[in-house]
Structure formats: C-alpha cells, structure tokens
Amino acid sequence: MAKQISDLKLGILGGGQLGRMLIQEAINYNLTTLVLDPDTDAPCKHIANYFECGSITDFDTVYKFGKKADIITIEIEKVNIEALDQLEKEGKKVYPQARVIRLIQDKGVQKQFFKENDIPTAPFQLVNTKEDIINSTLPFPYILKQRKDGYDGKGVMRINSFADIDNAFDAPCLIEELVDFEKEIAVIVSRNANGDVKTFPMVEMEFNAEANLVEFLISPSTYPDAVQEKAETIAKNIAAALNVTGILAVEMFITRNGDILVNELAPRPHNSGHHTIEGNYVSQFEQLIRSVFNLPLGDTRSINNAVMINLLGEKGHDGVAVYKGLEKIMAIDGVYIHLYGKKYTKPFRKMGHITIVDQNREAAVEKANYIKNTLKVIS
Template sequence: MDQFPLPVARIGIIGGGQLGRMMAKAAKRLGCTCVVLDPTPGSPAGQVAGHQIVGDYHDPARLRELAESCDVTTFDIEDIDTETLIQLEREGNRVLPSPSLLAVIQDKLTQKQALDDAGIPTAPFVPMPEPSPEAFAKFGYPLVQKSRRGGYDGRGVSIIRSPNDYGAHLPTDSLVERFVPAAKELAVVVARGLDGDCRCYPVVEMCFRPGENVLEMLLAPANIPAETAQAATELGIRTVEVLQGVGIFGVEMFLTESGELLVNEVAPRTHNSGHHTIEATVTDQFEQHLRAVVGLPLGATDQLSPAAMINLLGAPGHRGRPVIKGMAEALAIPGVCLHLYGKAATAPFRKMGHVTVLDPDIEEAQRKAIRVRELIEISGEGHP
C-alpha cells in the first residue's frame, strides 16, 4: 500500500500567469503545495499558491532558489533560461518537462526540424535568418513567417500573401513555412507520464479571430468525422512520444481541405485549448499535468459534456484596473462557468479570463458562448 506524507509534493512553477494559477488550484486538491516564480508581485498564480519568489524567468539565482526549494519544478511559459535549468537538472533537481526539450521547442525552427526529422507531418519550411523580398519570392507566396523566439498568442507570426504584403514582415531571425489553407484548426491535449503512459483528451476545434490569430472560440469535441478524430489523436500521441515529453502538451494541427493532418506547433505545457477540461472532463489538464510530473498515475480523460470555451480579452483602448460589465447577466445563463484570472490591470486583447459553457447540445453551447461574449466587457477603471 502506498503512503504519502502531506504535502505530497512541493511544486515549483516558473510563470505566474493564468496557467500557473489553475495549476496551483489543482495542486491544492492533490495535497501539494506550490512556489511560483514571477516578476510581478501578487501574480495570478502567486495569489493562489500563497508563496511567490519575485524574479525574472531568466535570473539564474531566482531559478536556482525555486528549484532547490521544491521536489519538482515545472513551468507555464516557454520563454525561460533553459541553460540554467539544464545545469540544475544535472545537479539532481527534477525539472519536467525536460529543459533540453523546452530548449528545442522554444525555438520555432528547431521545433519544426525535430518534428520533421521524426517524420511528423508538418507544413514545408525553410530557415530565414535575414528576411528579404528576394528570399520570400524564392520560397513562394502565400507564406507564413514566424519569429524563432518569443512568439505567442498571435505575436511573432505574420501571414504574407503576396509581394505587396512584404511591409508586414518580421525583421528578425525567423523561419517561413507554406501557408496551409486549413478546413479546420484542431488541437489535441496529450498527457504523458514518467512511465510513458499516454492519455489524450477528445480533439477540439479552434476558431480564431480573423487577422489577430487569437483564439476566439473552442468547441469540444470537434465537429469532425470519427476517423479524423482517431487519426488526430494518434498523431498527437506520436508527436509527444517522439519528443519524449513528460507532462501535458498542446499539439495544434491543421486539417486540410483534402483531409490531411499537419502538426502546426507544440506547446510543452498546459494549453488554452484544454481550459474546458476543468468542468467538462473527469480529470482536468492542470491536475493531469501535476500527476505526470509528480509521478502519480494519469487520470481518465473522458468528456462528461459537450463544451464551448471563449477567452475574455481586455477591451480595445482600455488599460488600468479591470471593470467587468455584464457578468451577472452572463452568469444567469445555464451552464456558464466563469474564470477570472485576478490580473491587476487590463490592456487591449490581454487574456483576463475565460468562460466555459456546458450543454448537452454543442450547437446550443456555442450559441450561449456567443451570447456571453456579447454580454461581458472588461474595460479599465476611469474609461467610459
């Protein structure tokens, strides 16, 4: 019979945003404690964990302080000093997912090369250290340019459809890949344990806001044929297995008009496409990630109800202390589950929270989510 002293584990979380916040909540349920490293005092995750080291993700001394005070260290962001983490791992500190894997994934070019080398289908690409009209023309339009580092939530990505769009290019070390006219954009959230056990959540469909590349709505499960869902699940698992990942991974895919599946990007952490799992599945992605990195058995991923999820973004033109309008009316709608992230200040299009809507009918869940998006506005104090 196994026995665990309380706390079961002391978990270090690099990054104090909403992902870390939801992870810290799951940790408390599992009898674990958390220490958060984030440069902003009173970060969303720090509020829940109760213990925060105020410091930068690239500060070797603060990273060391975190890792040496915890049983296992994980992260909710990718822009971290991996050299320090690799050294800490060499010294016997547990860091999961592995810092060497994070180093591969945080560089979009090395990530694509690793997927390509492993035979994972992905859009054709070439390195683009110094963008130029000639280099773009040689590759061919339309194309997608991605910064090698630092891009997320639509930042660091530019779609260049013709030579006339060159002005929108990113003047940075990057890669360019073939633009894929996708019938749908899908995501598979995959968990892999220390023992290699893999569990997959049902495939979800992601609807993006045109031009901004920010997730507008997520539908779970995706409206795709069963054989496509099975193929996407198998591709998601194969992707995480070839990377030898431990923890939760968000595998984003394109489904082409001809029914082909291509892996777009992999996130080595809990993911926006898995937020609905808090209410809609047996084991949510945050608890699952902790089970994986602590070495506990993975939980069931069965979906209990269809769900639609929307991000709550800061209103355009608004900054400062958040003011939430329409909240009571939205909460009066049956099946609405509200998550506010506790961020001290709003900014245009900043992720301030999310709403998951549960309904036995996925189309009704979608209609309710659209209504919630119309109702809730997060503006800034002092603005009209």
C-alpha cells in the same frame, strides 16, 4: 518510507493564469506550491504557498528558486534553460525536461524535429535576414514566424508580396507555406515518467483574426472518429519522439483535402484545454500534476458538450478592469466563470475564460454567442 505527494514541493516558473489554475488543482492534493514570476501582481501571488518576484530568464534567479523545489514545471516556455539543465544534473526533476523546452523555444528547431520524425507539417524554410526572405523559393502568400519569443499571436505575420518584406521581422525566422485549412484543431497529450500516455479528445477552435488568439473552442469534435483518432495518434507519436514527461498541446490544421498538419507545440497547460476543468472527468491541470508526480493518469473523456470563450480586453480600453455584463451571464445555466485575477486590462489581454456546458451542442454554442456579445472587459 517513500515520500507522499503532499510532502513534495512543486516549483512553477511563471505566475500567470495557467499557474493559477494549476495551483487551484494542486490544493486538492495538499501540494506545496512555489512560484517565480517577474510581475509583483501576478495572478498566482496570493494563492501560492511561496511567491517570489524575479526573472524567469535569469540563470541565478531560476537556479536558486529551483533548489527550493522537489519538482519544477513551467507555465510559459520563455525560461532560462541553462539553469534547468544544471538543476537536472544535480538531481532535481524538471518536467517537461529542459531539452524539450529548448527544442520548443525555437520554432525553427521545432519544425526540423517534425521533419526528422515524419510528423506532417506545412513546407517551410529557415531564414536569418530580410535578404534570405527575398530569396525564398516559397510562393506568396506565406506565413513568417519569429523563431523565438513569439506567443499569443505575437511574432507572426502574413507576407503577401515583396512589398510586405520591408516590414518583416529583422530576426531569425521561419517561413512556411500558407495552409488552406478547413479547421484548426488541438489535442492535448499527457505522459508520465513510466511512459503511460493519454490524450484528451480532439477539440475544434475558432480564432480572433485581429488578435490571432483562440476566441472560441468546441469540445468534443464532430469530425468522424477516423479523423479524431488520426489527430490523437499524431499527438501520441510526438510525445513518444520527445520522450516528454508532462503535458503537451499539439495544435494542428485539417486541410480542405482532409490532411492533418501539425502547426505548433506547447509543453504546458494550454488555452485549448481550459474547457476540461468542467467538461472532462479530469482537467488538463490535474493531469499535469499526475504526470509530473508519476501517478496514474486520469480519465480524459468528455462528460458533456463544452464551449470555451476567451475573455479578452476590449479595444480602446487600458486601465483597471471592469466586467460589464457579468451578472447577465451568471443567470444562464451551465455557465462557469474563470477570472484570472488581473487588475488591469488592455486590448486583447487574456482576462479570463468562460466555459458553457450543455447536453445539447447547439444550445451550448448559442449560449456562447450570447455571452460573447454580452460580457465585455472595459476600463
């Protein structure tokens, strides 16, 4: 008799808020969850069936942890790939596959993958030294990105002139043409081992320019159907080219002349899909479970208009978190609060998110603006 989903153990590398929200969905399936994270106070600590404090980048630690699970997934890309490779060779199911994580860990390799598979993206060059940057043929201004370890807005800078190169990253990087975009958009695509594929409706994003993080997300998009279908087709094509199992967030730009360019990929649950918990028939977290256990994929349609706000730590505050204005926003209809269980706040740290669901799109945006100005994470 084949094992049921509730007989299998899901190992999660990383115990942050993405893992926490994944476990909250996994509980509905009676899944046993195992988490590895280096933080003794990780958000997953108290809700995982098994929590281990240890390095997710150390071969032995990841390998030994993986042996305890039936299926292994990630909530952050910076993990030990060699250990996952070895676990796959020994018959463990690793989703997304180790080869996919390896490709996405390196933004330079990721960009080359786009080029080789005719996926539209901004022109780029790979550089290893500051001298390479000086000799670049791309016109100023352009964007400089570290090839590895950049996330949540880190490892990215704008280069306006030769003077800025003095402060450039001294590590392998890629430089890419500055895109004159009208809107940043994202599509999350899911794919199970059978090759069944579904996309969530395209969303529009507003970024916090100072933190370089998504601050505001609106779903569904109001762009014409043809634009949305094009973005979703690009996401499906990427998932197929990668032959990935799991979910993949595809971040894109819509340029002022109407082109769609792919910016970056994330092979895991993503900030651009948090609204799906209340705003869609299936959430990105449940869809990940369905994908990695090779179950039928869920209904990704939007139920209603949803606006998601990232709750970031306030500038100048570093210490035990206090949520100022929480009761005021709880008095508003259609507001869903997600706090991530992080005891300490610091400037721009992701402390939670708020989703506003409303039949009226303008009303949802109005509520979101009020919440943005009312709810503050201080110390």
